[in-house]
Amino acid sequence: MRTVTQDTITQAFLDYCGPDTDPRLRFLLEKLVGHIHDFAMETDLTHDEWRKGIEILTKAGEISTPERNEFVLLSDVLGLSSLVDMVNSPPKGTPSSVLGPFHILGAPDLPFGGNLKGDNDGASVIVSGIVQDLDGSPIKNAELEIWQTADNGLYSNQDPEQPEYNLRAHMAAGDDGRYMFTTVRPAPYTVPDDGPVGELLHATGRHPWRPSHLHFIITAPGYRTLVTEVFPNDDPYLDEDAVFGVREQLVMVYEEQRGKRGIPSGLLDPDDVTDPYYTVDFDFVLIQE
Amino acid sequence: MRTVTQDTITQAFLDYCGPDTDPRLRFLLEKLVGHIHDFAMETDLTHDEWRKGIEILTKAGEISTPERNEFVLLSDVLGLSSLVDMVNSPPKGTPSSVLGPFHILGAPDLPFGGNLKGDNDGASVIVSGIVQDLDGSPIKNAELEIWQTADNGLYSNQDPEQPEYNLRAHMAAGDDGRYMFTTVRPAPYTVPDDGPVGELLHATGRHPWRPSHLHFIITAPGYRTLVTEVFPNDDPYLDEDAVFGVREQLVMVYEEQRGKRGIPSGLLDPDDVTDPYYTVDFDFVLIQE
Numbered sequence: 001m002r003t004v005t006q007d008t009i010t011q012a013f014l015d016y017c018g019p020d021t022d023p024r025l026r027f028l029l030e031k032l033v034g035h036i037h038d039f040a041m042e043t044d045l046t047h048d049e050w051r052k053g054i055e056i057l058t059k060a061g062e063i064s065t066p067e068r069n070e071f072v073l074l075s076d077v078l079g080l081s082s083l084v085d086m087v088n089s090p091p092k093g094t095p096s097s098v099l100g101p102f103h104i105l106g107a108p109d110l111p112f113g114g115n116l117k118g119d120n121d122g123a124s125v126i127v128s129g130i131v132q133d134l135d136g137s138p139i140k141n142a143e144l145e146i147w148q149t150a151d152n153g154l155y156s157n158q159d160p161e162q163p164e165y166n167l168r169a170h171m172a173a174g175d176d177g178r179y180m181f182t183t184v185r186p187a188p189y190t191v192p193d194d195g196p197v198g199e200l201l202h203a204t205g206r207h208p209w210r211p212s213h214l215h216f217i218i219t220a221p222g223y224r225t226l227v228t229e230v231f232p233n234d235d236p237y238l239d240e241d242a243v244f245g246v247r248e249q250l251v252m253v254y255e256e257q258r259g260k261r262g263i264p265s266g267l268l269d270p271d272d273v274t275d276p277y278y279t280v281d282f283d284f285v286l287i288q289e
Numbered sequence: 290m291r292t293v294t295q296d297t298i299t300q301a302f303l304d305y306c307g308p309d310t311d312p313r314l315r316f317l318l319e320k321l322v323g324h325i326h327d328f329a330m331e332t333d334l335t336h337d338e339w340r341k342g343i344e345i346l347t348k349a350g351e352i353s354t355p356e357r358n359e360f361v362l363l364s365d366v367l368g369l370s371s372l373v374d375m376v377n378s379p380p381k382g383t384p385s386s387v388l389g390p391f392h393i394l395g396a397p398d399l400p401f402g403g404n405l406k407g408d409n410d411g412a413s414v415i416v417s418g419i420v421q422d423l424d425g426s427p428i429k430n431a432e433l434e435i436w437q438t439a440d441n442g443l444y445s446n447q448d449p450e451q452p453e454y455n456l457r458a459h460m461a462a463g464d465d466g467r468y469m470f471t472t473v474r475p476a477p478y479t480v481p482d483d484g485p486v487g488e489l490l491h492a493t494g495r496h497p498w499r500p501s502h503l504h505f506i507i508t509a510p511g512y513r514t515l516v517t518e519v520f521p522n523d524d525p526y527l528d529e530d531a532v533f534g535v536r537e538q539l540v541m542v543y544e545e546q547r548g549k550r551g552i553p554s555g556l557l558d559p560d561d562v563t564d565p566y567y568t569v570d571f572d573f574v575l576i577q578e
């Protein structure tokens with residue numbers, strides 16, 4: 001391909017790929033490079049704009065650390081991360097949503113009905129629900145991983161003031177699929193906006209806020225693992241999540257409760273529960289593998 | 290936009306862009322994000338593939354230095370850099386081609402007919418030609434910057450054995466538009482393939498070679514600056530440049546010469562010229578601004 005032109009360069013790229021190229025890789029590159037080339041041609045991309053793009057990627061590399069990956073953040077705020085969740089979500093069942101960068105392995109076991117709130121500030125929230133299948137039947141041997149921000153909007157691995165596994169737990173659901181725990185309301189928080197992604201947000205008049213949410217990973221033998229988040233219906237950022245994680249089916253309702261009569265007896269110590277407190281009832285629907 | 294779906298996420302992204310967003314930036318993002326989203330949907334991109342993509346970008350950041358930018362290299366081997374050259378090239382005149390990462394400022398002046406070869410190994414090459422306009426008339430006050438690899442395939446700023454400005458020069462063309470200098474043949478070389486871009490090349494059965502070339506930047510008052518490269522017609526990599534820089538109009542012919550009778554008298558010292566030596570005649574056509 002001696003003379004490459006705008007009309008031939010995409011094919012020239014494909015012609016370079018050897019016969020032993022993995023077919024899926026070749027397909028991905030064909031689509032990726034086709035779109036990149038179309039982008040440059042449709043926009044008549046200038047050298048200055050190309051340089052700005054290279055600069056954004058270069059700065060993203062410079063600010064990234066093992067704890068903070070600016071490329072993930074870029075993918076998040078462009079909607080790519082959520083879109084990957086969507087294209088891999090089964091059409092039925094509870095939708096998946098962003099795993100995010102704050103999950104860590106090794107969270108301690110919490111028994112059914114246990115207290116995740118501990119010494120954290122904020123009103124008590126009793127979260128409960130059923131892990132069930134598409135027919136509404138409870139799934140046996142389901143397990144949940146739960147993590148969330150504290151009242152200050154920080155996860156334990158962002159905040160040296162918090163114990164390592166603060167507001168993180170692993171829980172086995174009952175044979176009836178039920179789970180329950182007491183916690184505090186998570187707080188809205190901002191994604192990091194002091195790097196090149198922040199510059200992009202500022203240049204487009206966007207804020208870096210995410211609505212508050214509880215993270216869940218739910219597993220059960222024979223079912224697809226569900227990675228998702230659940231958002232309160234009254235969060236001010238529900239309609240403008242910086243990373244596009246909200247789905248209507250992932251919105252929960254905090255019901256305010258006064259007095260402690262409604263607290264399930266024998267499971268939660270009423271002394272552990274604030275007045276008022278809140279209840280959340282949220283069921284998860286898993287899809288068979 | 291509470292419920293983002295595959296059908297609505299691209300519009301949701303656009304709706305986030307505030308009214309004060311620069312219109313060109315908004316247009317670029319609309320196209321970029323549209324293509325990124327289409328790519329993910331057309332390929333049903335998996336989480337593992339997304340993670341691999343993030344890993345490639347992360348590794349590219351880690352291996353980049355002020356002297357080596359892996360994102361530029363990625364753009365080069367995907368054909369994006371050349372495509373940006375093409376969409377910004379006027380339809381007539383000498384085509385532009387990759388600036389590349391090896392240009393440095395401050396190259397010393399070389400007079401018309403001067404000797405750039407110096408102590409470099411290799412056969413002498415006398416390069417000459419005319420800087421002219423679309424009508425074939427010589428352009429006055431044209432200036433050329435020239436840089437190239439030595440016989441070992443390395444530029445001076447890659448090779449501690451070479452003087453800082455080895456095989457680099459700035460030359461003023463004559464009032465007749467003519468330029469001329471003696472040099473050595475540049476050598477083919479490989480782009481760096483020890484990073485994530487190299488992994489991509491290997492996975493697709495591609496080699497990292499570029500055909501040998503002379504770099505030029507040509508300026509003249511009232512004319513568009515031309516950044517280009519000129520390739521010999523007998524280079525083994527002419528049809529498979531790893532970065533898609535070759536255009537038919539940028540191919541030059543090395544004419545082998547024996548004896549020294551053809552050496553322009555008074556300008557080049559015959560003692561500076563090997564036997565055989567080579568001549569190259571290459572004219573540049575600039576476009577008025």
